[in-house]
Amino acid sequence: MVEFAFDIKHLFPQSIIRVQAHSLSPNDAPCRPYPHTNRGQPTRSSCRLSEILNVMGKLSADAQGLRHAVTSAEKLAPDQVVYLMADKAAGHWAITGLLKVGTKDLFVFDQGGCYRRFNKTPAILDFYVHESRQRCGQGKLLFEWMLEKQGWSPQKCSVDRPSNKMLAFMAKHYDLVRTIPQGNNFVLYEGFFDDPIPTSKSASGLQATGSIRNQSQGHFKRQEHEQAQAGHGHANRNTVQNDANSGPFSKDQKTVSGTSLYRRRWNSLTFASMQ
Ligand SMILES: CC(C)(COP(=O)(O)OP(=O)(O)OC[C@H]1O[C@@H](n2cnc3c(N)ncnc32)[C@H](O)[C@@H]1OP(=O)(O)O)[C@@H](O)C(=O)NCCC(=O)NCCS
Numbered sequence: 431m432v433e434f435a436f437d438i439k440h441l442f443p444q445s446i447i448r449v450q451a452h453s454l455s456p457n458d459a460p461c462r463p464y465p466h467t468n469r470g471q472p473t474r475s476s477c478r479l480s481e482i483l484n485v486m487g488k489l490s491a492d493a494q495g496l497r498h499a500v501t502s503a504e505k506l507a508p509d510q511v512v513y514l515m516a517d518k519a520a521g522h523w524a525i526t527g528l529l530k531v532g533t534k535d536l537f538v539f540d541q542g543g544c545y546r547r548f549n550k551t552p553a554i555l556d557f558y559v560h561e562s563r564q565r566c567g568q569g570k571l572l573f574e575w576m577l578e579k580q581g582w583s584p585q586k587c588s589v590d591r592p593s594n595k596m597l598a599f600m601a602k603h604y605d606l607v608r609t610i611p612q613g614n615n616f617v618l619y620e621g622f623f624d625d626p627i628p629t630s631k632s633a634s635g636l637q638a639t640g641s642i643r644n645q646s647q648g649h650f651k652r653q654e655h656e657q658a659q660a661g662h663g664h665a666n667r668n669t670v671q672n673d674a675n676s677g678p679f680s681k682d683q684k685t686v687s688g689t690s691l692y693r694r695r696w697n698s699l700t701f702a703s704m705q
Pocket residue numbers: 490493494556557558559560563564565566567568569570571589590591592593594595596598599600602675676677679680681
């Protein structure tokens with residue numbers, strides 16, 4: 431778990447909180463100690479939440495072998511949400527996990543060369559449970575909480591550059607095994623198109639537009655990168671470091687390209703993100 435020099439207890443009325451950009455102080459402005467003084471300065475709480483996000487974002491990036499953090503206070507967009515998880519299992523409150531979600535506008539291509547636009551589809555952008563807590567159900571707890579709060583179902587979620595651990599996680603907890611690699615590193619799961627995208631919290635219209643784009647294999651590149659890293663330990667910055675559960679990834683992942691099962695089922699749909 432990740433400890434901070436300040437007491438985080440007051441930030442966590444329950445073990446998982448929802449953080450959005452408006453409650454952060456992304457820049458380095460000094461924090462005001464009391465809510466009623468120095469209006470315009472960020473509050474101490476927002477400064478601390480920002481620091482937590484920055485530290486956890488960095489740890490997540492390290493864990494995934496990414497050069498740049500996906501999550502930071504500065505990068506959090508107004509339509510994105512970070513779920514932070516904490517507990518006091520060690521006798522005092524510490525942060526144990528982070529899950530960043532948002533929505534993406536996706537283009538969906540069909541065999542005839544037309545493609546359609548799915549607006550505001552649910553997207554998993556970053557996900558991290560501290561190494562000392564992985565494989566204990568913490569990730570499932572956090573993910574389930576997020577699904578409930580967002581009103582999403584797992585098979586409708588696109589995942590930004592899923593790691594091997596993430597692929598195993600989705601397979602284990604949601605029976606989501608067959609992935610559809612995207613040129614933009616987003617992965618969709620079979621089942622994404624089973625029903626119309628819900629209109630209430632996620633989706634909206636379909637629009638026929640232009641031509642087909644090439645599909646690259648960014649997802650596989652990411653997997654290759656991770657596999658190349660297997661066996662090399664990485665040093666986290668916080669005090670409880672060792673990944674007791676790390677080691678070569680051994681799950682049997684099944685992915686499908688545009689020419690296999692998925693194509694048969696979905697009539698050669700291919701995808702690309704607008705962004
Ligand atoms: C992905 C992650 C958030 C899951 O959190 P978690 O607390 O371990 O998840 P749970 O305990 O609820 O589920 C455990 C399952 O996740 C998968 N998993 C977790 N750690 C794994 C590992 N080291 N190797 C292979 N699979 C792993 C497995 O399916 C595991 O089930 P198993 O133990 O029966 O094999 C966590 O492993 C993590 O932070 N990984 C590093 C960062 C990362 O890869 N993030 C994903 C970005 S898309």
